[in-house]
Amino acid sequence: MKIQISLLFAILFVHTKSQECDPALIQEIRNYRPVAELIIEEILHGASKGLCYEKLAEFVDSYQLRITGSQVLEDSIDYLLEQYQGERSVMDNTWKESVPNLPHWTRGEEEAFLIEPVHKSMSILAFGGSIATPLGEPLVAEAVVVTSFDELRSLDASQVSGKIVVYNQGYVSYSQSVNYRYKGASEAAKLGAIAALIESIGPFSINSPHTGVMTYAEGDTKIPAIAITQEDAEMLRRIYLTGERIVISVKSNSQTHQPITSHNLIADYNGTRYPDKVVVVSGHIDNWDVGQGAMDDAGGMMIGLIAVEVINSLGLRPKRTIRNILWTAEEQGLLGAEHYFNTQKNELDKFVFVMESDSGTFDPQGLTYTGDRRNGECIIKEILSLLGAINATRYQWTSGSVSTDITHFTDAGVPGAGLWDTDGQYFYFHHTEGDMMTVEDPNALDRAVALWAVASYIIADLTDDFPKPSPRTTN
Ligand SMILES: [Zn+2]
Incomplete structure (x- = not known):
């Protein structure tokens, strides 16, 4: 036992010694x-x-x-x-x-409205790198509102195709939540979505959309990727859970130049x-x-x-x-x-x-x-x-x-x-x-x-x- 204790001290001493400052x-x-x-x-x-x-x-x-x-x-x-x-x-x-x-990349005119079941304007900011809506005109479509990539992937393509995917993923930390900004559009496009409206990456909001860079995965169909506010993302999710049909009009004419x-x-x-x-x-x-x-x-x-x-x-x-x-x-x-x-x-x-x-x-x-x-x-x-x-x-x-x-x-x-x-x-x-x-x-x-x-x-x-x-x- 004694030997073991001295050995332990020797190890501790060596360890402490190695951490000592000059x-x-x-x-x-x-x-x-x-x-x-x-x-x-x-x-x-x-x-x-x-x-x-x-x-x-x-x-x-x-x-x-x-x-x-x-x-x-x-x-x-x-x-x-x-x-x-x-x-x-x-x-x-x-x-x-x-x-x-x-x-x-330049932002053009942009605007969005909830059209059904009620009318409301929505504050948006297209993400840097996003394509425009077709011809830079309003795109009007039914929306599906999900809270995660997992929920999105659990849907059948027939439930998503031709629709706008809205993400209400919440905020965990910047490094984790920002994946929705980077990949949200590509993931939605895989199921045939025609635009992605993504809850802004931030822990607090006074109706404030947050922009930031986004990316399209190689080979994926490109669809517009646009930030909406935390308030609107939550509101859309609440309505979605009632089963009511949601229709959104969104317009962005951002451009990518040489x-x-x-x-x-x-x-x-x-x-x-x-x-x-x-x-x-x-x-x-x-x-x-x-x-x-x-x-x-x-x-x-x-x-x-x-x-x-x-x-x-x-x-x-x-x-x-x-x-x-x-x-x-x-x-x-x-x-x-x-x-x-x-x-x-x-x-x-x-x-x-x-x-x-x-x-x-x-x-x-x-x-x-x-x-x-x-x-x-x-x-x-x-x-x-x-x-x-x-x-x-x-x-x-x-x-x-x-x-x-x-x-x-x-x-x-x-x-x-x-x-x-x-x-x-x-x-x-x-x-x-x-x-x-x-x-x-x-x-x-x-x-x-x-x-x-x-x-x-x-x-x-x-x-x-x-x-x-x-x-x-x-x-
Ligand atoms: Zn910075």
Whole structure:
């Protein structure tokens, strides 16, 4: 028994030992406390206070509908390029990178009415990529209302053929429920449906349809795919269960045009000792053709821009380069980020760390991190411990993606972090007319800038490169 206990202790000791942080590294990060305090003071009480909100409002009010393929998106990219290259810019080198062969889809006129058994107008938004109703004219048909793919598949083709399928699938989580947006039309078309009206992907609604990208499966018949509101989806289901015949008129004349070229915008704040080593601080510049994309994702992008301005305003310059990247065509399937990754994947050694904020810029809580779980995890936790003044000390680790556009990098083993905020209301506004500056708060934005500035500066300034996971492990 005694032997067994000592063996157990030996095992525990070895295990604990393997998780221990390098004391010298911990001390190195603790030495950044005065710098972290300086950054926080500058943003909360200095000249940079409120700057992020001000610049974000100016940007989104000037360039509202930055959908891929629009002139507004390209103008907004050029506007920020000019800002980055202007006399007052703090960046050393800024360039646009062409991203070819991107989808160009435009929304046309759209409207929908419940015609039978009662008359009611319905708020709708066609999903990006959807085809129009035939000739862009109203399509009038009887509707079948289901709550799941399983229920749909339990129906006979004769019950669905020639009809409109309405989905009232409810909201579980974004990642699960979004499958109805992606695949709802194709699944309905398999049974001969002529259009799919899909409950918006969101946990809350004030009659608000949510758009977003959809796809047709290879070889499937294409039918229109259109978002309806949670309220209308539930109302239609209630009527359907009474057995009454439902007739809907829906019109959409959206169009898919020839593929276009857009641009990622890249701006470097050069490092002093290892300028070729890069810490990426990013967000996406495109949005949908509704609202202003203030939280998705102009806010996420803007905190990165302002973070570097603040670092510069304090006379700070890290050893490695901080690279702002404003991704294009995120909403079309992370296409700007995918293109950039493909151009860089043979030089991943120079990417020390990647960061993105794309879950809103509400009250920052801390960081979600993926990467090395020994010294890497220690570094992130120690950095967060310097952020008590802005209450952003929370840490969570994931083996999966920490943020949309940087997923290709983190999947390839580059450590990364996403902004963790109180995103409880993010999906209330996501891809709706409600994603306006009204959802943004100047104080929350300032704290997000402070978190971003402290984290990116320290990671870019460490004596040694941020540790990369040796083969990817989860222990
Ligand atoms: Zn986004």
